[in-house]
Amino acid sequence: MCRSIRRRPLQFQKEYATLKKHIYGELMSRLTDLIAKAKANDPQLGADVEREFRALSSRLSFGLNFERHRPEAVELPQRPVRRGDKVRVLPPRGSPAKGDQRLWQVKAIRKAKKTVDLELLDQPKAEMPSVSLDDLVVVAEFRDTIYPGLVSTGKVSRGGDKPWHTVINGENYHALKAATWTHRGKVDAIYIDPPYNTGAKDWKYNNDYVEGEDLYRHSKWLAMMERRLLLAKELLNPADSVLIVSIDEKEYLRLGLLLEQGFPEARIQMVSSVIKPEGTNRMGEFSRTNEYLYFVLFGTARVTPTSDDMTGREQADGEQGVEWRNLRRRENTSIRTARPNQFYAVFIDPEKGSIHSVGEALAPDVDKVSVVIPDGCYAVFPVKPDDTEMLWGLTPDALRKLLKQGFARVRRPESGPSKAVIQYLASGTVKAILSGAVKISGRDPQGAIQGAFDRVAVMPKTTWNKGSHNAQTAGTLLLTALIPNRRFPFPKSLYAVEDALRFFVANKPKAIVCDFFSGSGTTAHAVMRLNKQDGGRRQCISVTNNEVAADEQKALREKGLRPGDTEWERLGICDYITKPRVQAAITGKTPDGQPIKGDYKFTDEFPMSDGFEENAEFFTLTYETPLAVNYQTAFARIAPLLWLRAGSVGRRIEKLPAAGWDVADAYGLLVELDKAADFLKAARKAEALRITYIVTDDDRRFQALARRLPDGVEAIRLYESYLTNFAFANGDDT
Ligand SMILES: C[S@@+](CC[C@H](N)C(=O)[O-])C[C@H]1O[C@@H](n2cnc3c(N)ncnc32)[C@H](O)[C@@H]1O
Structure with missing residues (x-):
């Protein structure tokens, strides 16, 4: 929409949008009519016009149209202010006001007075008198070139030589940019649960909560998501990977279109997932129990079948994958008179707890009480609780045959004719058993097959309804057990995320998984x-x-605090929730050092206090400037990126090596090329070496050295001014 229109009152904007859509639609259908007429009169002319029309219309954007809201910006409260930075002037401490949203540029910093001279960005004449350094916050627009770095803020290690999980505190757009250097095409699965855009201040755009009445609420959300999804795509392995996105009814339609447009090469499915079986009631609406999961599959990615079809239908122990069906038909059309030979008695021996025999079919006019019942038995007929006479799903002969093979059985035989349930195995299952695809471990006392079948692989259904996915019990309450008294809104069920990932990484024991809304x-x-x-x-x-x-x-602002203050940052999600939760999960102890109460359930049950034999390191994303830092500091900030690219495993080279080179477990670093002989000798001895970083501006020497590396070791050139290797300019965000 053009700028002049955007400034008009809201009502006018809405009418303009409707009118535009209307005129466009009218025009298209009118042209289609005219082409049809032209074809009737002059087929050649009609075909020519149609071809031109197709070419033109394919250039018009159908599908999802939205305002891109460029550029997106983020405040960096912990980043020191430097000359040339873009900044905002903050409202006074204690003020709940939103403050001046204009962007200023720092012209000069008067260190002695701790003040700064500013100039309005894009209007160099508009200057502001000196402002206190403390009242500024640096702003990064997404079109700006950034130099990301990482600072370690802690670690927990119980996993020996296993690769490290990493938790990064930072703006995900910039972290994803950095990851395009460390993980391009290497990620096997991305799982994200972005803000759902509920209108209830659940996320910020350009540092501002997006509220329900914001007319651009949806396009802001789409613009935010699109930028990140396009970066995410660069991380995913195009040959075989999956992107999983959870969402609810507020944005699932728009997200679906966005995914289709952004990933035309992928296969996309949506699953409905029950997370709150009791439902959320809203007057006059269906009570909502579920949310949605989009699965976007790239390359050869496939859903790995497991023994769970995800519908939550009860499966007794050891019977996973083999579905016993109830013999009585339920549909209203299956009343007794509908078929002549499917109404008969099944005789149950309650003492043996088994089916004794199967009676003959009764003609429609024969009363069921006339049937002669074998001694000690009772008869079960296909009768509904309201006494309607129905049909069995099989004829007597078919049931007898299954019974002989152990493919039919009675449940609750002790509870009498009205409660006993006759069950059988469907023909597909029988075939799988007879062909040996399903192995039987034994038979129950009534002769029905039973026990630990070899787990039958079933394809999961698109409706998930499992108690383990309850967001309250397996999300909120579980999190409370790990980090008591710390609040986090709407964590996912641990087991729901585990199940979703298992379908894609079960057979990838070294998978790299990423969640950038974690x-x-x-x-x-x-x-x-x-x-x-x-x-x-x-x-x-x-x-x-x-x-x-x-x-x-709001409460923190009223206390006079601002983002960037230690007390404020301490309570931020990453530092207060994410990192302590990951730490607690590994150690089995709460942040207070108490053993976590309770057990893990479902697939793998054990006390939460056992923890996990895993490693995790915590980082904060930094924004460097290529000018102001010295070599050693600059290197320290990129050191984690080199280690991440080499697989986040083993020792990290934290400092520029005094010897001019160093070889850690998974990677080596050569800084002084005249030490290449020593470096190569060490590199050849390092069995797990994957990457060597060679610092040189001389391409010829780099190539010569790369050729002398052991087979299978990747050589990566770093420019001597390290940070230029990590300059992420923005190609498209204008
Ligand atoms: C809906 S929550 C994810 C909950 C998570 N699945 C769980 O089970 O706990 C989304 C998270 O993304 C974070 N977030 C939102 N926008 C972000 C951004 N631009 N960069 C980094 N994190 C962001 C929010 O702080 C929030 O914690």
């Missing part, structure tokens, strides 16, 4: 559980910012 860290926790189940070495990269909740923000 909130309380459920995804990392789920990856650790998957590892424990099969001894895997999967790793999870979690990114989340350090926002506080909207109500908390």
Whole structure:
């Protein structure tokens, strides 16, 4: 929409949009009519016009149209102010006001007075008198070139030589940019649970909560998501990977279109997932029990069948995958008179707890009480609780045959004719058993097959309804057990995330999983559980910012605090929730050092206090400037990026090596090329070496050295001014 229109009153904007859509639609259908007429009169002319029309219309955007809201910007309260920075002037401490949203540029810093001279960005004539350094916050627009770095803020290690999970406190757009250097095409699965855009201040755009009445609420959300999804795509392995996105009814339609447009090469499915069986009631609406999961599959990615069809239908122990069906037909059309030979008695011997025999079919006019019942038995007929006479699903002969093979049985035989349930195995299952695809471990006392079948692989259904996915019990309450008294809104069920990932990484014990809206860290926790189940070495990269909740923000501001203050940052999601949760999960102890109360349930049950034999390191994303830092500091900030690219495993080279080179477990670093001989000797001895970084501006020497590396070791050139290797300019965000 053009600028002049955007400034008009809201009502006018809405009418303009409707009119535009209307005129456009009218025009298209009118042209189609005219082409049809032209074709009737002059087929050649009609065909020519149609071809031109198709070419033109394919250039018009159908589908999802939305305002891109460029550029997106983020405040960086912990970043020191430097000359040339873009900044905002903050409202006075204690003020709940939103403050001046204009962007200023720092012209000069008067260190002695701790003040700064500013100039309005894009209007150099508009100057502001000196402002206190403390009242400024640096702003990064997404079109700006950034130099990301990472600072370690802690670690927990119980996993020996396993790769490290990482948790990054930072703006995910910038973290994803950095990850395009460390993980391009290497990620096996991304699971995200972005803000759902409920209108209830559940996320910020350009540092402002997006509220229900914001006319651009949806396009802001789409613009935010699109930018990040396009970066995420660069991380995913195009040959075989999956993107999983959870969402609810507020944005699922728009998200579906966005995914289709952004990933035309992928296969997309949506699953409906019950997370609150008791439902959320709203007057006059269906009570909502579920949310949705989009699965976007790239390359050869496939859903790995497991023994669970995800519908939550009861499966007795050891019977996973083999579905016993009830013999009585339920549909209203299956009343006794509908078929001549499917109404008969099944005789139950309550003492033996089994089916004694199967009676003959009764003609429609024969009363069921006339049937002669064998001694000690009772008869079960296909009768509804309201006494309607129905049909069995099989003829007597078919049931007798199944019974002989152990493929029919009675449940609750002790409870009499009205409660006993006759069950049988469907023909597909019988075939699978007879062909040996399903193995039988034994038979129950009535001769029905039973016990630990070899787990039958079933394709999961698109409706998930499992008690383990309850967001309250397996999300909120579980999180409370790990980090008592710390609040986090709507964590996912641990087991729901575990199940969703299992379908794609079950056969990838070294999978790299990423969640860049990681909130309380459920995804990392789920990856650790998957590892424990099969001894895997999967790793999870979690990114989340350090926002506080909207109500908390108000209270903190009123206390005179600002983002960037230690007390404020301490309460941010990443520092207060994500990192402590991951730490608690691994150690089995709450932040107070108490053993976590309760047990893990479902697939793998054990006390939560056992923790996991895993490693995790915590980082904060930094924004460097290529000018102001010295070599050693600059290197320290990129050191974690080199280690991450080499697989986040083993020792990290933290400092520029005094010897001019160093070889750690998974990677080596050569800084002084005249030390290449020593470096190569060490590199050849390092068995797990994957990457060598060679610092040189001389391409010829780099190539010559790369050729002398052991087979299979990747050589990566770093420019001598390290940070230029990590300059992420923005190609498209204008
Ligand atoms: C809905 S929550 C995810 C909850 C998570 N699945 C769990 O089980 O705990 C979304 C999270 O993304 C974070 N977030 C939102 N926008 C972000 C951004 N631009 N960069 C980094 N994190 C962001 C929010 O702070 C919030 O914690």
